[in-house]
Amino acid sequence: MQQRNFTEEQDLFRQSYRKFLDAEVKPYMPQWRKDGIVPREIFRKAGDLGMLMIWPEEKYGGLGESDFRFEQVIIEETARAGCSEWYNTLHSRLVGPYFKNLGTEEQRERFLPKCVTGETILAVAMTEAGAGSDLAGMKSTAKDMGDHFLLNGSKTYISNGINADVVITAAKLHGAEGRHAMVLLIVERDMEGFTRGRNLDKIGLHAQDTAEFFFDNVKVPKENVLGTPGKGFYHLMEGLAEERLIASCGYLAVGRRAFDITRDYVMQREVFGKPLSQQQNTQFRMAEMDAELDIYQVYVDHCVAEHNAGRLTANLAAKAKMVGSELEWRMADLGLQMHGGAGYMEEYEISSIFTASRMSRIYAGSAEVMRYIIGRDVFSQNYQSILN
Structure with a gap:
């Protein structure tokens, strides 16, 4: 796939955040699943390293990095590590900006510093x-x-x-x-x-x-x-496009994670005397999904660029969410199928991806609501084909 347009600073941030996840989060996820909760101190540890809520200005304790690609890095790496059940982005980029966009200066000074450090969730x-x-x-x-x-x-x-x-x-x-x-x-x-x-x-x-x-x-x-x-309803609507972009980045990252672990598994699993990866059906199905994931990556990156430029529309975000949630689900379903009976066992990561991804077509606006938003635009007076 073509090189993506991240800055050197963002690449370094990715490396540091990946190390943090590998050391402080990933090893403990199995226990936290049993506990039914991620400990509060993980928010604090991320906050202490400047890896929790990075967009607030320095006067509130943040790094002042408003570029959404930093959050995209966090979402991608959290999924890559199999730690998507830690809802750090809900805290940092979905709820936090309400203070930036709607809050008074007194409210920002009162709440944001402890949100940045992870003391307040x-x-x-x-x-x-x-x-x-x-x-x-x-x-x-x-x-x-x-x-x-x-x-x-x-x-x-x-x-x-x-x-x-x-x-x-x-x-x-x-x-x-x-x-x-x-x-x-x-x-x-x-x-x-x-x-x-x-x-x-x-x-x-x-x-x-x-x-x-x-x-x-x-x-x-x-x-x-x-x-x-x-005006609360309209305030909520203002944040929905970004919420659906956040979700879409997650769907893509989880879908790619499901693909990667399935690829590793079929290369090791033998059927009829040779690796499953050498069976034509496996190659065809995995080829289709690899292509779909790459194509969807281009669209999500486009939406991120549009969001950074202040041009992300409800329609663009709805398309990203609708397509991404369906793609994530198909990738999880295919991955479990390729694992065979092992995929139904909780010890294999694909099983948790499968059950978790079923929620993606529901939250942040169901798949049916996304279709309604897109369809309404298709039949509006202002609709224009990209070929026009």
Whole structure:
């Protein structure tokens, strides 16, 4: 494949981050899967090395590196090491930028330094039992009480849910007209009335702590409001393109990881007296997937370049997520099939990739929602073919 356009500094960062994962994270993932959670101190260790949240300016403790390719390196290397269940990017690049884009200077000074060091772990709470991809269907409410909002309701399937110290929480604005009138609130761990349920059991991503949240008359001071009350839905929409690009980088990296370990396995596994890799069916299937992964890599890198230039659209990101989540799943499924019975055993990495990748077509907007976004654009008045 053609050489990718990373800077020398980014290549050096990749090498350092890879060494960190190999020493501090990868060896312990099997135990953390049994525990159902990644220890908090891993966030601290990454933060101490400047490898957790790198985009904040130096005055907040960060490196001031806004180039998304640094986060792309982190996503790729985390997947390469088989450590994708550590949701560091959720903390650093999905939730963290809410403070940059919507927060006041006082909020940035109050929260960002400890987010950079890993002392404070972040999560975002949007999903409810009856409101997933359709956020306008949420039931949680926030009532303006003058100097604070009174928050009531619940959230579910919250990633980093057990570890989280600060949660960006979306709620309907009590008394406001319209399905999209929402407010974003910064809910802190020790606020009275804020509780969390158990660490939820999942079919995959076992080391990723996922929880329910409950809000019973939680008093959230006005200084913990993000953005403009009533505009919370639109604030959330502003971050979805980057969220789907983050997801797409992960799908590609996991898909490539599944391909690589499957390639190693079929070169060693013998069937009918010769390596499985010498069977024509194996070569054809692996050739198809290698080509698809390379082609998708070009598109993802294009989206990263567009994002850095401020031109990443909802349509571009939806295409990346739709295609990538399907590709990751096919690669995981093929990899398990090529492993045969061994692929069904938990001791083989392909089994955890297989179960984890099934979630990719659901979170951050389901595959069906991505098709809806793309299809809506196809039939819009502004649609133009790239050949026009």
